[in-house]
Amino acid sequence: MSQKAHEPPRVDERLSRLLDIEQRLEERVRRAEQAARERVDAMRAAAREADERRLAEMERAAKEQEREDLERHAEELRRTQEEGAAEARRLSTMRDETIERLARKAYARVVGEGSSS
Numbered sequence: 145m146s147q148k149a150h151e152p153p154r155v156d157e158r159l160s161r162l163l164d165i166e167q168r169l170e171e172r173v174r175r176a177e178q179a180a181r182e183r184v185d186a187m188r189a190a191a192r193e194a195d196e197r198r199l200a201e202m203e204r205a206a207k208e209q210e211r212e213d214l215e216r217h218a219e220e221l222r223r224t225q226e227e228g229a230a231e232a233r234r235l236s237t238m239r240d241e242t243i244e245r246l247a248r249k250a251y252a253r254v255v256g257e258g259s260s261s
Contacts, residue, residue, distance in 0.1 A: 235243060
């Protein structure tokens with residue numbers, strides 16, 4: 145039977161429309177949930193990448209610091225060896241009596257400082 149223009153929609157038609165609306169809303173919710181999951185996954189991936197970049201930068205900085213420390217240590221060691229060699233050359237020109245007198249003075253100073261602490 146055909147419905148006349150002035151007659152209200154039948155209950156079946158209204159229920160059918162409501163069901164159609166509900167299905168469309170459920171589909172929208174599913175798409176929104178999927179989009180939200182994808183955004184969360186993308187944010188997690190971006191956070192992992194940022195963490196990896198920070199870790200790589202920290203490792204690079206640590207290696208650079210280690211290299212600088214090793215270079216500084218090598219320079220200090222070289223300088224100490226040169227100073228030691230220069231002192232050894234200087235001491236080799238002194239008489240043994242002078243060296244022993246200086247050694248006794250140095251020993252007395254160290255022992256004296258040690259007893260006053």
